[in-house]
Amino acid sequence: MLTEARRNNDFSAGDDFVSKVGTITSENPRMTARGVDVHYGNKHAINNVSLDVGENEVLAMIGPSGCGKSTFLRCLNRMNDTIDICQVSGEIKLGEQDIYDKDLDVVPLRSQVGMVFQKPNPFPKSIYDNIAYGPRIHGLVSSKSELDELVETSLRRAGLWEEVKDDLDKPGTGLSGGQQQRLCIARTIAVSPEVILMDEPCSALDPIATAKIEELIDELRENYTIAIVTHSMQQAARVSQRTAYFHLGKLIEVGNTDDIFTNPKHQLTEDYITGRFG
Amino acid sequence: MLKEHIFNRFDKEMSALHDIVMQMSELARSQMRDAVAALMSEDVEWAQAIIEKDKSINDLDKAGNEEIIRIIAKRQPVARDLRDIMVVNKVISDIERIGDLARWVARITLHFYEGDRPPPNHSLLEEIPRMATMVDEMLRDAVFSLQSLDVEKAVLVIQAAIHLESEFKAAIRRLSTYLMEDSRSIGHVTEIILGLRAIERAGGHAKNVAISAIFLIKGVNLRHESLEQIAADVGLPLHGKS
Numbered sequence: 001m002l003t004e005a006r007r008n009n010d011f012s013a014g015d016d017f018v019s020k021v022g023t024i025t026s027e028n029p030r031m032t033a034r035g036v037d038v039h040y041g042n043k044h045a046i047n048n049v050s051l052d053v054g055e056n057e058v059l060a061m062i063g064p065s066g067c068g069k070s071t072f073l074r075c076l077n078r079m080n081d082t083i084d085i086c087q088v089s090g091e092i093k094l095g096e097q098d099i100y101d102k103d104l105d106v107v108p109l110r111s112q113v114g115m116v117f118q119k120p121n122p123f124p125k126s127i128y129d130n131i132a133y134g135p136r137i138h139g140l141v142s143s144k145s146e147l148d149e150l151v152e153t154s155l156r157r158a159g160l161w162e163e164v165k166d167d168l169d170k171p172g173t174g175l176s177g178g179q180q181q182r183l184c185i186a187r188t189i190a191v192s193p194e195v196i197l198m199d200e201p202c203s204a205l206d207p208i209a210t211a212k213i214e215e216l217i218d219e220l221r222e223n224y225t226i227a228i229v230t231h232s233m234q235q236a237a238r239v240s241q242r243t244a245y246f247h248l249g250k251l252i253e254v255g256n257t258d259d260i261f262t263n264p265k266h267q268l269t270e271d272y273i274t275g276r277f278g
Numbered sequence: 279m280l281k282e283h284i285f286n287r288f289d290k291e292m293s294a295l296h297d298i299v300m301q302m303s304e305l306a307r308s309q310m311r312d313a314v315a316a317l318m319s320e321d322v323e324w325a326q327a328i329i330e331k332d333k334s335i336n337d338l339d340k341a342g343n344e345e346i347i348r349i350i351a352k353r354q355p356v357a358r359d360l361r362d363i364m365v366v367n368k369v370i371s372d373i374e375r376i377g378d379l380a381r382w383v384a385r386i387t388l389h390f391y392e393g394d395r396p397p398p399n400h401s402l403l404e405e406i407p408r409m410a411t412m413v414d415e416m417l418r419d420a421v422f423s424l425q426s427l428d429v430e431k432a433v434l435v436i437q438a439a440i441h442l443e444s445e446f447k448a449a450i451r452r453l454s455t456y457l458m459e460d461s462r463s464i465g466h467v468t469e470i471i472l473g474l475r476a477i478e479r480a481g482g483h484a485k486n487v488a489i490s491a492i493f494l495i496k497g498v499n500l501r502h503e504s505l506e507q508i509a510a511d512v513g514l515p516l517h518g519k520s
Contacts, residue, residue, distance in 0.1 A: 233356060234354055237356065261356045261357060261360070262356070262357065262360060262361070262497070263357065263361070263497035264357050269357075270357050270358060273356050273357050274283065274355070274356060274357050274358060274359045275283050275284040275285055275288070276282065276283055276284065
């Protein structure tokens with residue numbers, strides 16, 4: 001039996017859901033976005049979003065499909081530059097550096113702000129070369145032994161070394177999905193990024209591979225700043241310290257993950273994370 | 279805006295859980311009312327039946343707990359769904375305890391009127407029905423506040439708990455005075471004080487239900503807070519504070 005108030009989920013009697021977004025700032029911001037707007041032609045994909053990504057923190061971005069979370073993530077290393085009709089305005093900084101400065105070279109930017117995609121995308125090369133490729137083209141190593149060491153360190157940090165150490169010359173594409181994704185993370189780490197962006201990194205993985213990636217994310221947090229887009233509420237709750245909820249291109253609410261998943265302040269956040277979004 | 283859960287089944291499961299809360303609260307209230315009535319009417323058989331009936335509340339408590347574990351395992355609720363299920367878990371325990379305390383009151387009837395022992399002076403019992411009525415109303419209102427998401431009603435229950443405590447203290451004073459005049463009634467008075475204490479504790483559990491309701495609605499944990507603090511936290515004035 002449900003009372004009328006419960007049937008309508010009417011928590012408004014005692015509730016004061018606010019329209020405030022929450023604390024957009026982070027204690028130790030590594031990246032700061034202020035007043036960011038993104039247009040794809042006439043479509044306003046991101047509407048005046050301001051948000052920090054803090055050092056040694058995992059920021060999870062959640063929201064329904066088309067809410068702008070991936071678009072926002074891609075703004076953080078100028079991946080949207082590759083889309084002709086995409087226009088980004090506002091300010092995004094990595095430390096003190098305006099990443100949309102017209103004189104800025106995006107190649108080193110993308111090594112500083114690395115990205116891991118939804119589907120693992122290893123190069124059609126050996127496991128070793130998948131890792132070695134970035135450091136070579138960025139000139140990060142000066143000798144073969146240095147490169148060997150970097151490959152091993154990167155694979156170790158990605159939790160993959162023990163599984164592939166005897167097969168470094170085998171193709172990266174021959175690994176399992178979860179291993180391929182960890183290879184991609186190792187490849188990202190190899191160029192010493194400050195920030196790692198992850199766009200639904202586990203959506204193509206089984207629960208065990210997902211658990212390994214989540215464990216890895218938690219370990220990587222000690223050395224890197226991480227922003228992750230995920231469709232899994234539980235994953236956002238498990239891996240992140242801060243969570244941002246996007247809806248129709250707007251940042252609706254951001255706060256400590258613990259607060260967002262126990263007592264969100266905004267009705268839209270509440271409806272989405274409890275599965276009442278319609 | 280669509281307000282029902284996308285997983286319709288989840289709403290049904292939560293609804294079934296709240297049905298258990300309602301059933302338990304109705305049973306616990308009738309158990310306490312009956313326990314007091316059996317005591318006042320010196321009805322040993324009735325008291326015995328009340329003691330046996332406590333099993334029904336225990337069975338519902340067990341069923342509720344099992345259902346809660348199933349729902350958490352299957353649905354992994356968050357936000358207000360999580361608060362809702364945690365609150366139901368707590369409320370079920372509180373109501374089950376009220377059932378135990380009603381059984382305690384029923385036992386007093388057996389102690390007083392079973393066998394050939396001299397019965398107590400009825401004037402010693404006068405606070406028992408009055409306090410039990412207060413607890414009955416508190417539990418009714420606390421469960422109402424939970425089901426209808428009524429913060430104001432929940433605050434009134436918390437306020438009533440303070441009144442109940444005053445009544446309990448006044449009763450202790452009166453019974454102590456009586457004891458000073460007639461020390462032979464120490465056995466009866468001790469039993470009655472324990473009964474009053476059981477009723478007062480039942481009121482404490484009803485108050486917990488009200489606090490749980492506020493946690494569900496407002497998301498603030500007000501356990502162990504003063505009434506003034508609770509009223510301030512939920513932004514409500516106190517009505518005729520007692």
